[in-house]
Amino acid sequence: MIHKRNTFQIKPEYISEFNYLFHKYIYPEFIKKGAKLIGRWTNEAQDEVVEIWEFNSKAHYESVNFEIDQNKEECEKLNSYVTESKEDFLTTTVPQGGSYHPPKHIMSVSGYITNEKGEVLLVRNFHRSNTLEIPGGQVEEGETLEQAIHREILEETGVEVKLIGITGIYQNMSRGVTCVVFRGEYYSGTIRTAEDETSEVFFAQLTEENLNDYITREHFRNRTLDAMHANYLPYEAFYLRPYELITRYESHVKND
Structure with a gap:
């Protein structure tokens, strides 16, 4: 390596x-x-x-x-x-001094976001142009998962959202990436593409029957299907010493 x-x-x-x-x-x-x-x-x-x-x-x-x-x-x-x-x-020693080690793992987030018609927000990324997908991206240093998904969706689509909860966690062993998927609802904003990032952004009426027409990559379809029929997971973000709770989503089940 x-x-x-x-x-x-x-x-x-x-x-x-x-x-x-x-x-x-x-x-x-x-x-x-x-x-x-x-x-x-x-x-x-x-x-x-x-x-x-x-x-x-x-x-x-x-x-x-x-x-x-x-x-x-x-x-x-x-x-x-x-x-x-x-x-x-x-090498192990970077020219400026110190040691270089590649990140052991990358954390990312994605959001299954619906509007008042029940349509789902989809994007097409420039570097994955052969499929549509739910919006998202990497969590930056110092961010909570919740802050990251709000930022990524706003950057990619121009939309602000209200989050409901987490529907799944997905670990890509080949790339060393773990993705946490949120479900949420459209709150405000006008959808738009993001320069150098998304070439298409729109709401679509997704069903199990037509999902393959929009999302061509299997791992993206799996997380979208899980979010479509959500079983929510508990989530907390907090600081220690002293303990300070930043945010929490309770575990619950929502039937559509």
């Missing part, structure tokens, strides 16, 4: 175009070929992007990059937004 860090200096006026190409082309191609994105960060000035990727071996890294480089049109377009780039392989 090796970890490679890419650092790009970007012309600030082209940061949106650079990110669009990353989500549209680079990310899905790397993932398809077995690479794993550990993290990606943009600085406040919007002129530097840092990525850390994980590969099975040096040979795996070289084969993935060789195939990516064959698409000269996309690579030239990407490079036109970059003023300078640097890459290095991370």
Whole structure:
């Protein structure tokens, strides 16, 4: 297992175009070929992007990059937004000092959100364009799960929601990601897409019969079906020393 860090200096006026190409082309191609994105960060000035990727071996890294480089049109377009780039392989000691360890696990959240007609909020992400899915994303450091799902849904769809409870927990062993799914209701806002993130956002009348027409990936269908027929799980967020309860959802069953 090796970890490679890419650092790009970007012309600030082209940061949106650079990110669009990353989500549209680079990310899905790397993932398809077995690479794993550990993290990606943009600085406040919007002129530097840092990525850390994980590969099975040096040979795996070289084969993935060789195939990516064959698409000269996309690579030239990407490079036109970059003023300078640097890459290095991370070992146990990072050049700045200290030790680097990839995250042991990533926590994410998704939301099964319905409107007054009982329709479900769906999105199509740029890097998973072959399926629709319920909105969501990664939990940021210092966030509760509840804060994260409110933020992610607002960012991806423009919608604010009222949460009811948690309907399931799903662990992706291949990617090291655990997803917690909430069920909730539309509260306010006008649905819209998010630049460089979602290409479609809409409410749809989902049923067990038509679910496959919208959601093509099995693990997304499973969590959507569980939320459709929800058995709610208890949830608490709290601080210790001294104990301070931030939020709690009681365990209960809702029959639709």
